[in-house]
Amino acid sequence: MSEIAPVVVEHGERPYAYIRASVRMDGFAVIADRLGELIGWVIGQGAGPAGAPFFRFNTVDLAGESDVEAGVPVISLPEPEGDIRVGVLPRGRYATVRFTGHPDHLFGVAADLRAWAEGQGLSWDMIRSEDGVERWGCRIESYLTDPRVEPDPHQWEMELAFRLAD
Template identity: 35%
Template structure:
């Protein structure tokens, strides 16, 4: 069964600070999703051992995502629990603020392209970590809204893509 790509409309939403546990990584774009999948599996294992698996959602955060260079990403899990028993899992915060957000299912590249195109078309600026770097984001993430235990096929997951807007 081939999954149909569905991309919802862009909405502007206010989000509070959200605490999470994450594994931050640097990887080339080629092979990035295999690296991210391993990190997400490690987070799921950790959350299960600590009886936190019903919290969430799990997400993939993009700090620097220049596909021709090294990507800096983080696999995360929304929780207030502080990891103390794992050498790679660290506490962090998805910062509160105003975000452009959409929900997609299917092809993640198309979902991301749609939100980036909306930003260009509307003249919206996204908040950068370092404005001198290409594709640098204070907070850009894809939250996996579908429970992976109920639907293992990633192309059928609903994914919330959100990027923090720059302030005036």
């Protein structure tokens, strides 16, 4: 396990705007490239970003397509428009870890977070189907660094937040 320092935090419900897509991991740009559009829309609606943009993984299927949302937390919920939807991230306890480095390393950080939680006796808000697809109650990958300010992805700070079972 790499040097990570996970913590368990309690989150209340958090409103957000999002665009959802079914994507393969090798085609993640299909959803990732829409974050800028979504942020611009949120600002244009006067909803005000209330935090870092993120990806919410509703399902994870490393061999197939995953159901993923590009999201932005908002101060207030605007009216949905086109393929932009609004929702609320669920309240609950989340195992979280921050990481600085290239996003390509997030798979390893996620594996380390999962191993840490297992060692702590924590269970995820997740169900695995017979074919290995994981369906998550809430699994978030937040991008805390603005790439316009820091263009080097090796210097980006990210946070993983996986909801724990009640």
